[in-house]
Amino acid sequence: MSLGKEILFFFGALGAFNGFILSLYFLFFTQKKYLTNLFLGASLLALSIRIAVTVWVYFAHNLPKTYLQIGLSSCLLIGPFLYYSLKSGIQNTNSVSWKLHLAIWSLLILSIGFVFPYENYPVLWNNYFVAFIFLQWFLYFFFSGFENRILFQKVMQNFNNSSPSEKWFAMVFLGNTSIFLFYFLGLIRFPFISCITGALAFTFILYLIILILLYRKRTDDLFVFNIQKDKKLNEEEAVIVAQKLEKIMTEKALYKNPNLSLRDLSEEINIPSYQLSQFLNNNLKKNFTTFVNEFRINNACEIITSNDKLTLESVGYDVGFNSKSTFFAAFKKHTGTTPLNYQIQALQS
Template sequence: MSIGKEILFFFGALGAFNGFILSLYFLFFTRKKYLSNLFLGALLFVLSTRIAVTVFVYFNIDLPKIYLQIGLSACLLIGPFLYYVLKSGISNRISSQWKWHLTIWIFSILTIGFVFPYQNYPVLWNDYFAALIFLQWFCYLFISGFEIRELLQKTISNYSSSNPAERWFGIIFLGNASIFISYFLGFARVPFVSCITGALAFTFILYLIILVLLYRTRTDDLFLLNVEKDKKLNNEEALILSQKLEKIMIEKALYKNPNLSLKDVSAEINISNHQLSQFLNNNLGKNFTSFVNEFRIHNACEIITSNDKLTLESVGYDVGFNSKSTFFAAFKKHTGTTPLNYQIQALQP
């Protein structure tokens, strides 16, 4: 092996090794277990697997064919993992259908590998499966790019105005696109380009990611585009807002409005819908409906205790519920008993 090839081998292998290490970091050792971190760890793992196979096969063509099968199979998971890294990072939440999505791909990889092993079907893998793999990878790249098109446009056109998370996801997408292009050009046998170019592109992008992580004193704002959703008010701020909320709810009897919305309440105390929802969820541990129903049930208990002439159904409507069943269900949830039992106990001498 010449000096030039030794240098290529060194950088390619080093990139693959560090890729595995970084994938373990994102899978197991990040301080906050964002779903986007887990997908990024999985993405780096399959990319590192592909790079490692490329490097070792490129410099030793006598390796067992199973390594070629593993390398090509890993490519089938690059696209799906990239898509879910971006989707979960931008949307913060994704449907649990991702489990079925990935299970189908993994099952397909294992089944095809078992039925058509590379050792017995090299032409099928090299000429047909490889083409389908690149097509699948390209489709996921296209879908991922479409998903973050506004983010990419903002980052590319005005880099300085983009926030750290936007630049982070932009790097991940463009890095994967560069790796795909390098591998595809090698697969298409473009002159002066080989698959080892993809390995070097991966190494470059990997060290760019590592530099970003080392440069920043905190990284929580990278992994979610709207990381502020996880913020929690301190005790003093929470107490002030809680008292303000309680006062406005009682004095104006807002809860008696059966169509009361989060927007209505946030407008009354001059904060955004997002801030109010964040406070209720993170500081009080309840959603908006539960919060409002507490006032309604408290008022219902006062009416039931002081007036036995009203029907329980009318009490529910009076305090803001829009149906008898909703009132009864909420009452039992908050008091542990039904309105009728509560009335009987309250009116006993």
């Protein structure tokens, strides 16, 4: 092995080893067990396995096919783990749907690996499975970027005024995307690029992450948004968000959509969903459901007052509630009386 190859092997193997160590840190040794850290640690572990196999294959062509299968299979978990790391950190969601999602992929990996082992079906793996793996990998990165595009745009346009957590998640996404890009270019045999380039990119990005963690005295503000629950938007930002909300809710009547979500509304006013959540909870002192229901109830009161031919249940559906009981409960909470009593009072006045 030439000196140049020895250097490549050293840095590639070092990256895989340190990636494994850093994955253990995120999985087991962070002071607070944020869900986003667990997903990031799992993603680093899957990447480290892929990098280790890449390095060994590049310098030892007679590597057993089982190791090749493990390396390729690990790629099917990199995308999902990154997707949920960003989702849980940026959108601050703890949905348990990820358990079923990852269980399906794990079962698929084990089933295909058992029925069609690489050793017996190398052509199938090299011609078809590899294409599927890279397509799946790309799709998860695409959806990760698309769902969080507002945040990433903000970081690119105004890096200096972005928060540490915004920069952190943008860097995590960009780093993972760079690794995928190098691997993909190596796969299609782009000039002067091979899969070992992806391994070296991983090593570089890994040390950048380590430097950031070592540089900062505290890291909690990196991993999730809104750790300080009482933190408010400043007065100028709050006024802008309030004006945008009032305009969009009035002009488009978004509240009439029974499936309206925080993300849908944040995209309409072009701010990150975590920032909208922070504004509602800390500046307005109300959650998303209460905020939207107020518009629905106000509209329902207008309809009840002006039209006594509609049934109260139909009014609830018209303004965006998906059930009679939900409408009646929200109406009484907001007005202090039932829709029927409100209707009677309106007819008597």
